[in-house]
Amino acid sequence: MTGTPDIGWFLEGGARAAESIRSILGKNGIDIGQTRALLDFGCGCVARHWQRLQGEVHGCDFNRRLVRWCRRRLRFGRFEVNALRPPLPYPDRRFDLVYALSVFTHLPEDLQGPWMDELGRVLAPGGHLILSVHGQRYVDELSPAERARFEEGRLVVRQEGLAGTNVCGAYHPFEYVRQTLARAFTLVGFLPEGAHGNPRQDLVLLRR
Numbered sequence: 001m002t003g004t005p006d007i008g009w010f011l012e013g014g015a016r017a018a019e020s021i022r023s024i025l026g027k028n029g030i031d032i033g034q035t036r037a038l039l040d041f042g043c044g045c046v047a048r049h050w051q052r053l054q055g056e057v058h059g060c061d062f063n064r065r066l067v068r069w070c071r072r073r074l075r076f077g078r079f080e081v082n083a084l085r086p087p088l089p090y091p092d093r094r095f096d097l098v099y100a101l102s103v104f105t106h107l108p109e110d111l112q113g114p115w116m117d118e119l120g121r122v123l124a125p126g127g128h129l130i131l132s133v134h135g136q137r138y139v140d141e142l143s144p145a146e147r148a149r150f151e152e153g154r155l156v157v158r159q160e161g162l163a164g165t166n167v168c169g170a171y172h173p174f175e176y177v178r179q180t181l182a183r184a185f186t187l188v189g190f191l192p193e194g195a196h197g198n199p200r201q202d203l204v205l206l207r208r
């Protein structure tokens with residue numbers, strides 16, 4: 001979640017993240033209970049809250065240890081390992097909901113577009129994609145040069161050499177989300193600081 005070893009946070013943060021997903025979908029007239037198949041991309045403590053859903057629950061991550069944990073503990077779901085770069089091991093249009101909470105926050109720019117394309121590929125037409133990003137609320141954590149770049153609407157990435165780990169940090173201005181990240185999707189909802197399991201991250205709802 002936020003890289004913390006705190007088990008209380010792991011449990012509560014996952015529940016809050018699941019609630020954020022229900023809530024942004026609900027506000028846009030979408031009932032997660034009607035989902036046929038969902039994918040938790042960069043999975044873990046959120047998927048565990050979907051046990052009662054009727055639809056299929058899938059998750060994937062490039063961290064084999066996490067996937068092993070999910071396979072052992074979340075028997076209702078199906079979990080796969082993927083590589084740092086696409087593709088995913090799923091056919092086209094496999095899911096009607098994909099979410100990636102605090103995943104694009106740890107990817108360098110050369111992986112952001114390819115992963116958006118890949119998540120779009122596995123989504124059915126009309127399906128939804130939910131992302132969380134480090135947005136405006138994080139601007140005070142940036143250096144003056146990074147802040148200037150962010151305020152020009154450009155992506156800021158730190159430690160790109162450690163792509164996919166929590167050490168690599170990506171910061172998304174809203175304009176970058178709208179014009180670049182989401183360009184192949186319809187932007188349906190945007191909640192500043194709305195990703196409650198990942199405090200202060202913005203929550204983005206897109207439709208394919």
Ligand SMILES: C[S@@+](CC[C@H](N)C(=O)[O-])C[C@H]1O[C@@H](n2cnc3c(N)ncnc32)[C@H](O)[C@@H]1O
Nearest residue numbers: 001042043044061062063083084101102103164
């Ligand atoms: C900060 S954690 C967030 C975990 C979870 N989504 C949550 O909100 O609690 C980032 C997760 O994304 C995974 N991740 C990063 N890059 C990935 C990639 N290219 N493919 C799949 N998973 C990735 C990491 O292994 C890690 O589990």
